Amino acid sequence: MLRSLEGSMVQAPRREILLKLVFFFPLSFLTVAVAIGGDTPGVNIKVDQVGYPRSGQKIALVSAPGQTFEVKRSSDNATIFRGKLRAAAPDANSGDTLQAADFSSLQLPGKYYLEVPGVGRSWPFSVEEEVFSRTFYLAMRAFYGQRCGTAVDLGPEFPGYTHAACHLRGSFHASSGKEGPRENVGGWHDAGDYGRYMVNSGITTGTLLWAWELFGPKLGRIKLNIPETGNGNPDLLNEVRWNLEWMLKMQDDDGGVWHKQTSEHFPGFVMPEDDPLPGLVIGTGSAPYKSTCATADLAAVAAIAARVYEPYDQNFAAKNLRAAREAWTWTERYPNVTFRNPPGISTGEYGDTDCGDERLWAAAELWRTTGEPVYHRYFLDNYAQYLPNLHAPQAESWREVAPMGLWSYALATRQGADAHARAAIRQGALTAAREIVDRTRRNPYRVSLVATDYAWGSNGLAANYGVQLLFTNVLSPDPAFVETALDNLHYLLGRNTFSLSWVTQVGANPYRHPHHRPSGADKNPEPWPGLLSGGPNAARQDAVLQALPPHLPPAKIYSDNQDSYASNEVCINWQAMLVFLLAGVLP
Ligand SMILES: [Zn+2]
Numbered sequence: 001m002l003r004s005l006e007g008s009m010v011q012a013p014r015r016e017i018l019l020k021l022v023f024f025f026p027l028s029f030l031t032v033a034v035a036i037g038g039d040t041p042g043v044n045i046k047v048d049q050v051g052y053p054r055s056g057q058k059i060a061l062v063s064a065p066g067q068t069f070e071v072k073r074s075s076d077n078a079t080i081f082r083g084k085l086r087a088a089a090p091d092a093n094s095g096d097t098l099q100a101a102d103f104s105s106l107q108l109p110g111k112y113y114l115e116v117p118g119v120g121r122s123w124p125f126s127v128e129e130e131v132f133s134r135t136f137y138l139a140m141r142a143f144y145g146q147r148c149g150t151a152v153d154l155g156p157e158f159p160g161y162t163h164a165a166c167h168l169r170g171s172f173h174a175s176s177g178k179e180g181p182r183e184n185v186g187g188w189h190d191a192g193d194y195g196r197y198m199v200n201s202g203i204t205t206g207t208l209l210w211a212w213e214l215f216g217p218k219l220g221r222i223k224l225n226i227p228e229t230g231n232g233n234p235d236l237l238n239e240v241r242w243n244l245e246w247m248l249k250m251q252d253d254d255g256g257v258w259h260k261q262t263s264e265h266f267p268g269f270v271m272p273e274d275d276p277l278p279g280l281v282i283g284t285g286s287a288p289y290k291s292t293c294a295t296a297d298l299a300a301v302a303a304i305a306a307r308v309y310e311p312y313d314q315n316f317a318a319k320n321l322r323a324a325r326e327a328w329t330w331t332e333r334y335p336n337v338t339f340r341n342p343p344g345i346s347t348g349e350y351g352d353t354d355c356g357d358e359r360l361w362a363a364a365e366l367w368r369t370t371g372e373p374v375y376h377r378y379f380l381d382n383y384a385q386y387l388p389n390l391h392a393p394q395a396e397s398w399r400e401v402a403p404m405g406l407w408s409y410a411l412a413t414r415q416g417a418d419a420h421a422r423a424a425i426r427q428g429a430l431t432a433a434r435e436i437v438d439r440t441r442r443n444p445y446r447v448s449l450v451a452t453d454y455a456w457g458s459n460g461l462a463a464n465y466g467v468q469l470l471f472t473n474v475l476s477p478d479p480a481f482v483e484t485a486l487d488n489l490h491y492l493l494g495r496n497t498f499s500l501s502w503v504t505q506v507g508a509n510p511y512r513h514p515h516h517r518p519s520g521a522d523k524n525p526e527p528w529p530g531l532l533s534g535g536p537n538a539a540r541q542d543a544v545l546q547a548l549p550p551h552l553p554p555a556k557i558y559s560d561n562q563d564s565y566a567s568n569e570v571c572i573n574w575q576a577m578l579v580f581l582l583a584g585v586l587p
Pocket residue numbers: 147148149166167189194272
């Protein structure tokens with residue numbers, strides 16, 4: 001029997017082991033547990049409501065005073081593990097005082113809950129080798145739900161989650177330098193709104209393609225039950241292609257790429273097919289009309305796609321490479337044309353005053369794909385100024401993609417790489433990852449977020465720290481990197497101050513009111529599944545957050561309210577970080 005310093009396994013009689021086999025349900029049948037004995041779960045015991053991999057660290061957090069804890073089996077309330085809570089630690093970011101319950105030595109697969117005498121019980125969770133498979137499926141399939149320009153139906157698994165073909169009309173806005181119709185049907189709805197934005201598509205699509213490049217052998221067998229399933233290609237690549245095809249349509253004949261395609265203003269909370277506003281191709285308002293950030297993002301993403309799709313569809317791969325080259329050439333001519341919303345347009349701006357990092361990423365990916373000196377020279381002439389970005393609190397974001405370029409260069413196996421550059425990037429990445437591990441271990445919630453990280457999209461940032469750690473683990477494997485990435489995932493799935501799973505329809509106590517038009521407009525009682533919430537945001541840019549009590553600590557400034565777009569919106573780039581994080585921790 002396994003033992004830990006603070007906890008002990010309780011000997012399970014043979015009958016219970018048999019019961020375990022009988023009551024062992026796959027995660028797809030995970031349902032809300034019925035409280036046995038009249039005890040309902042409360043927010044004071046925080047667990048990852050999906051669960052914990054069998055062999056890894058298993059820690060719950062308790063925010064009310066207690067001494068001991070028990071892990072009980074959901075099927076028969078048998079105590080499987082007993083332990084002592086660790087010493088209390090105050091957490092400044094939430095105002096909570098936390099005691100850790102460590103039951104890492106429990107490796108018996110099953111469904112459990114925690115009980116703390118005098119405090120109560122937790123929501124249920126599983127211990128299982130492939131514990132996050134179902135969450136990965138839902139998170140990746142959520143992109144299918146965001147498809148624009150086609151009818152969507154989540155099928156018998158989620159009856160009623162459908163929308164008709166949407167946004168089939170489109171035209172050039174005066175700011176694009178052209179006029180007349182331009183449908184550009186396709187792509188993913190960006191977030192809670194129905195816009196499509198090149199810059200946010202760039203990091204999203206790049207991150208998903210990277211997940212495939214780094215973890216493809218684990219992901220190839222996962223079917224997403226989308227229209228293309230069974231066509232012989234991996235489903236992740238099938239889904240990503242839906243957005244890539246739209247990105248390619250946003251490229252003008254001269255190689256430049258328009259910044260976005262949205263309506264003039266946000267529509268009301270209607271289903272996408274009921275949005276009457278045409279999708280306008282929007283440009284910078286004066287020559288050359290396209291923006292450098294959007295164009296360089298396409299160059300980077302299409303260069304990755306040229307590598308990734310080559311084994312499956314050579315014509316599509318070649319089309320991407322052509323697009324990437326033409327986009328790069330355009331950015332040589334126009335190295336920093338930035339974008340601001342033209343008069344009359346009030347949708348998301350995704351403004352960025354410096355497109356140098358986008359160009360660095362594009363150069364790295366183009367060199368990695370082609371080996372050609374023009375891209376290599378640009379990268380080597382420019383990378384050094386971006387090395388400090390590897391240590392920035394927020395390593396990469398839609399606005400700051402230099403780390404993507406640096407990491408890609410460090411990963412390339414191509415001959416002729418500059419040894420000095422590779423060593424410098426590797427050293428920077430490792431130092432940053434070790435700092436994140438150290439501060440996460442010291443953080444009472446075991447999350448990598450620092451006080452200033454509780455801004456718009458803080459949950460995406462928590463996932464992003466996981467991406468950074470898992471990437472570094474590919475570069476230089478260290479179990480602490482994976483463990484800390486998992487800590488951030490546990491935070492998102494319920495081990496947080498609200499005891500809330502921030503992925504819709506995942507876990508027994510998920511958030512339920514995302515700022516997401518289909519979820520708000522349809523007749524289904526629950527929101528569309530698999531969507532990550534933006535999370536706590538101390539900047540309070542909406543009226544819901546402004547109405548919360550003053551002086552709340554930053555991690556508490558959140559509301560599960562559809563109107564709180566600043567803390568409860570969904571967004572494809574956070575979603576991509578979540579998918580990458582889940583892909584990286586799948587066995
Ligand atoms: Zn649409």
